[in-house]
Amino acid sequence: MQWLPGCSCPLCPECFRLHFTVGVRERGVGALGCPSCGRPDLRDEAQRLWYWSTLEPQLRRCLDPDTFSLVTRKLTELELLRDPQFLWCPHCSFGFIFEAERGPAQCPQCHQQCCPRCQLPWDPRHSSLSCADFGSWLRSKETPGPSQGLGVFLGEMGIECPQCGQCFALARGGCLHFQCSQCQHQFCAGCGAQFHQPGSCPSPQCHLRGSLHGHHPRDCLFYLRDWAPDRLQQLLTAANVTFETEPPPEALPNPTGQCPVQEQKELGATLRDENCGRETAPGQAGLCRGHYTEYLVSLINRHGLDPAPLYGPAELRAAAQRHLAAGRSRRRPGESEAEHLLRLRRMLGEEAPVRPRPPRAICK
Template sequence: RPRCYVCPSVSMVINPYCPCVDPSGNISLDGLKNWTHDSRSQSVSVSLRCSQVVSVLLCPPQMVSRLPPDQATMFLSLMRMKGRSFSPSDVMEAVQLNRDLPSALRFLTHSCPICQDQVTFSKIITMTHCSCFLCQTCFKTFFSAAIKERSIDQLVCPQCGRPEVRGQGGMEESMDYFNLLDTQIRHFLPPQVHELFQRKLRDRALQEMPNFCWCAHCSFGMLHEADRLRMDCPSCKKSTCSQCRSPWSTQHQGLSCDQFRVWQQQNQLDHHTSTLTGSQCPNCQFIFSLSKGGCLHFTCSQCQHQFCGGCSQTFTLGAACGFSADCGTKGLHAHHPRDCLYHLRDWSVTRLHLLLQVTNTSNGSLPDTICLVLELRDDGSRREEPCGQPALPEYRGYCQLHYKERLVELINRCRADPAVLFSLTEIMAELQRWHVAMPTRKPDEPEPLYAQRLRTKETVVHFNDLSVNKYF
């Protein structure tokens, strides 16, 4: 006997107690369409069958009437197929583009490898430089977010990560890839996103030109004469050194960049209220500004290189670091030298003062009672405000945190070696950290002499040896 589509009642008549039957005794198509199976339902297949029946019933008659007989048969077969639930518009597209039922079914049943949704073949996008494919929704979501938030070199296949667009080796391949990707982005994404993509692509091409230089004061860049250090920006009317990329100073005139850097160290003014500090990516040499405050782990916005803001050492994940076998047990880490802020921020102010006294370096003096160093706030507003923490007289106008940062800057400029103040325990730990063989202590050798011998070995090996300096 016939059964209700929704509940397992066996009856020759419609079950009046079925929730999909209206008070007049007729089956509610809306109820069937929105129904979800529960404990009273036979199975999920019953739900799918109901949905198919509703889809056929709700299909406009003119959709089928204008089809040839063979396509109309295919249309009805696909709409009534067990275990399937296709939209009428997708089925109509399938029967019009395919000759038989199997090919139409294949057209309708393509699974996106990213979201796992089943979509038609016409909604599948194939990447141009690999065999990967994804649905239109995933393509739009991924590339819209990537164009807005990432560098141009990260706009590659979201599945396999190809092609390799970084470096000079694959320049021709990367240009072919971006030209084809530009066509897809123009077709599928909004005009404003496509415009942003083209701007990033333009900046990438300019940055690879040897004579191109960004202004140190604004976001403008220009091609510059290679034999002239001073570059005048036509946008902000300020000047930049085209070689060291620092803001131009009258003292730089007639001096090489190295000579000017020495002059800066000898005549360094106290940038107490400076908002930004310049930083250069050690991988691509892109120069950008960093707000004071925050952690030491930085990621270059151009090449995504991860490095320490205190010593520029590279952050590497686990065994990918080739320094020692112990790195395989670590996560994302860097090998900071002993004069990096990473280590010296744990020193006391008194000890940092003592290290500066060894090199006869003055740290200046300021009369403020509160710290005025500008910081980027963590509330997402990107506002920079004075620190506002109490500035004790012994901290010369800084709070303790920023005073330590200031002292470490001076220590780095004068190349003071913290090892001169290391205890024997600290010296031994430093040698072990760099995997340097520990000299054996001689019989009856006093501890101060042994410590000095270790300190000399440590200084020679790790502070002046260029072969080890890449890890130092």
């Protein structure tokens, strides 16, 4: 029998080997503690470093050279990603250390430059603009064409862990609650907000502390997925943002009339990407209501559009309670209902503004 550092749970040699051989490929090194008791806590830096340094001789003896090399490479990447000065080049995916406080950061492999914070391609104008303002300026300079719109939405199939930077392929149609297999960080796939376990929310006044929850911005798909498409279109139209109602010219013929977006589906004990298959409706770009809604919300996110102007009274009060400081959403003495709602709408825009979010990059 063999034992892992930090616990007394016995493993037979074959179980020990399979735990690391399969786990390093499917779950990542951040989840390879004891399969029985889960110890040690690999989120703690001291325990993590002690665990892997003690375990290294056993792994070298038990694993084949390729798997052992993969374990050590992922450990190296994990430690590098914890370094705030480590960057992945957005042009060629080469990793390097950038020690300066401001950009541009130049990749030593491809020699392209980017901003070390937002990783957008560098432009001298970024020197006087924040990352959010520079991203907005770049989007304002884009020329609409077939490479944008629905085609871009259907090509955005990557998701990056906001804690460790690990990149994953993501099939559409799944749950918005995502857990990174590398560092176990739980976050919303729509906006990147952290999910908190019951009782672990750092906000002492949070009324959701007793349940699994996240604090999503009000333009997140988590809230807007229940809006009707025509209501989302109204928000886009008011901001002069174009959207598509017919399939893009490069789309393949779809004689079935069913939604062609790829989804990950469970078939017995396996997972397989297949067409969505739900019915489409006219004016929804050849997609079902759910995927067309997701496309419209992606445009809202990309342009930083605030849904608050379309809120009804109940929605406005709920949003104010979620996003404003405790007590700020209460009605003042002598304040009329209309004045109260107008003040809530103004406070949301000033104290909890919606920020533009760039489209997802395709994971390599």
